[in-house]
Amino acid sequence: MEDKEFYSIGEVSKICNISKKALRFYDKIGIISPDKVRDDNNYRFYNRTTLLSLPVIKYYKQMGFKLEEMRELFEGNTYALIERQFRNKIDELRELETTIHNSYTSVKDWYDLILEAQLVIENDVHEVAVKYVDTTVYAFMEQDFNYNYRESIINIDWTNYLESINNEITGSVVLLFPSFHEKMEGTCKRAKIMQKPLLKYQEDQVTRIGGYMAASCYHIGGHENIHETYAKICEWADSHGYTCAEECYERYVTDYWTTRNEEQFVTEIVVQITR
Known part of the structure; x- marks a missing residue:
């Protein structure tokens, strides 16, 4: 990745392997917003620090967090809030694991x-x-x-x-x-x-x-x-x-x-x- 101050939405899409549509949606719901938007053509630009948020989003997605939950995690600035979110997700996934196990047992x-x-x-x-x-x-x-x-x-x-x-x-x-x-x-x-x-x-x-x-x-x-x-x-x-x-x-x-x-x-x- 070329070291530069800002990256266009197209460059971010290629570098982070994520669609421009997804980036626009993340901006719409307030998860990741561009760091600069040109007034004349509404082009979006992201700095390097913002790019580093995308691997975090992908990992949150892997763990089963919904987009709304990710927004709260990004907004959170205390361990108490983050700990509560992760504890709730663990409880949710444990319940889902039990449901899937029971379904599997019944089918098998x-x-x-x-x-x-x-x-x-x-x-x-x-x-x-x-x-x-x-x-x-x-x-x-x-x-x-x-x-x-x-x-x-x-x-x-x-x-x-x-x-x-x-x-x-x-x-x-x-x-x-x-x-x-x-x-x-x-x-x-x-x-x-x-x-x-x-x-x-x-x-x-x-x-x-x-x-x-x-x-x-x-x-x-x-x-x-x-x-x-x-x-x-x-x-x-x-x-x-x-x-x-x-x-x-x-x-x-x-x-x-x-x-x-x-x-x-x-x-x-x-x-x-x-x-």
Whole structure:
């Protein structure tokens, strides 16, 4: 950069890699103003000290400061004012970081469910398997159950409840049933809808499921014949010397949230087993 007393707006644009339009806008809102303006043609000129403000503006922009905030920082002449501005920005960015993290988690969890369903369907995975179920924290709500799966899974009351406790959820919808046999026979009247919470919660708003060995079996397709998969688990347990616990749950890997094609639905039935 040539050492001179004043630089034209065009020279500043080239030296600092910033458009003349941006420089004019900075002048308009009072962030950086030219040090001299010719009366005859309104040409703008900046001195060397003013040029050095532009890298600062770019760094402020990198940190997420808005133009109005930058103006206050440039006007500020005390550490107290600057410290307050930076503290507010840290709080704002921390909140934004949490929001982005929660959005990422929700999208990633849903994506993983889609991949799981694809693998189950492509490999026709429908046999009973034994697995260890990790203890998982779920937000939950008790509800009546009348075998209307669409309204149980895409659940307005559940959504309203989550909003009332200021929480968000991620992952598959899970319905926990108090009786394995009643669910299989089509006589179950109650269920507990559950999903993993994303935000802070009170202990009375969550339940913990897992920490045991379970029989697991995927059901592919609509839910009208899901009782057949329950019967399969019963037969398998009897033939392998296992006893099924009363409580069981259905984890909806893909359902009405993901596709309208019921043939593409994948549901995992899980029931605790003991010898």
